[in-house]
Ligand SMILES: O=C(O)C1=C[C@@H](OP(=O)(O)O)[C@@H](O)[C@H](O)C1
């Protein structure tokens with residue numbers, strides 16, 4: 049499994065611009081020579097993997113996570129839970145993207161350890177309540193920008209529930225949770241307007257608090273509500289009753305969390321740039337394994353991409369196909385629930401701007417607190433390539449403009465990096481400064497992106513083998529076709545490369 053050792057910017061100064069944030073070489077974003085035609089199977093959901101790891105560590109017996117995500121964020125979560133005594137073992141499977149995980153909860157969670165959060169919001173928010181249940185101090189720290197991400201409302205809520213926390217950076221990383229083996233719990237007021245993860249964090253561990261937890265949101269709009277639905281869903285599927293006493297309130301009673309053997313869905317938010325590619329350059333992209341029912345916010349792409357002019361089809365065998373004709377319409381979108389998708393949506397809006405159309409994407413003020421200030425970063429990078437973008441208090445406006453090539457800063461943010469790749473499909477000479485930061489949730493990004501475009505090359509060449517070295521990939525594509533998940537040969541080759549490379553990732 050990928051180890052959590054890629055600390056983008058960890059030893060350097062705070063990452064402010066995209067230039068050289070991670071130390072990896074610039075990546076020339078490939079331009080599309082024509083339309084795309086590819087199937088792109090994606091690894092597991094970051095958000096589900098993180099939740100299910102936490103719940104499995106707190107459960108009443110050993111459990112299994114099938115086809116989990118293996119990426120920097122998930123590795124950090126695994127390491128964090130191991131550090132406080134959880135046993136997590138890899139179990140080989142037949143999947144494309146790494147082993148299953150068997151999780152055996154600790155008899156007693158232990159402290160006197162430290163936890164590296166990297167840039168993972170899920171680790172820095174979901175693990176501190178678990179650490180309060182451990183015996184002894186647990187010190188948390190993360191990447192330079194992680195120290196800027198809001199923590200205060202959660203730390204204050206945990207204190208109000210009985211936790212002892214020392215936060216030398218006053219409301220941000222680094223801080224130390226002095227666990228005592230239990231937490232009183234009860235009713236707590238919290239302002240979750242900066243991140244839904246504060247609510248999810250309290251609910252995930254809440255049933256292990258002596259009095260359970262009753263979370264009362266006090267403040268402006270809570271963003272990313274589907275992620276709270278995902279938390280509730282995950283808890284209910286493990287026998288934890290979750291109530292909603294009123295709007296903006298969630299409660300779980302004290303009790304146990306059932307151990308489970310479950311499968312993680314593909315990451316539908318990571319599907320966004322791939323599906324958007326079909327809108328950007330025309331043709332079609334299919335993501336297999338699309339769940340018929342899901343709480344993942346990426347499912348909203350089925351309504352959001354048609355706003356740009358795409359056609360979307362979800363087949364009964366669970367494949368989502370997005371098709372376009374290369375014309376990208378401007379949009380007016382208000383998407384507080386889908387901040388995670390916003391960088392891709394903005395990328396498409398930029399391409400619409402190149403076709404003379406204006407767009408406004410609002411309801412996303414909270415993405416200033418994601419891996420970087422995404423509103424400032426997107427506007428700065430779009431302008432750097434000659435685009436016309438404007439920061440709004442709660443979003444971004446894009447105006448018609450031609451773009452030219454140049455450096456696209458990723459700010460150590462995986463979704464900034466993939467947005468640079470998306471724009472680079474239509475703008476020659478886009479260089480992403482730190483494509484390596486896609487390892488946060490999708491270490492295979494460049495291979496899958498190249499494979500998607502190889503599929504396009506194959507299509508233009510009439511489907512014959514083209515790259516000369518693709519036998520193994522063709523074999524895998526053929527095999528996977530045989531078991532019912534057809535993929536383009538180019539992607540098959542990619543998966544072949546990934547399969548060969550898995551043991552080299554760490
Ligand atoms: O709970 C989760 O897994 C997440 C919640 C959301 O955070 P915010 O509420 O901070 O937007 C989302 O953007 C993030 O990528 C993952």
Ligand SMILES: C=C(OP(=O)(O)O)C(=O)O
Nearest residue numbers: 167168169170388418419
């Ligand atoms: C906001 C994101 O991540 P995190 O879980 O670190 O908050 C994201 O993946 O877009």
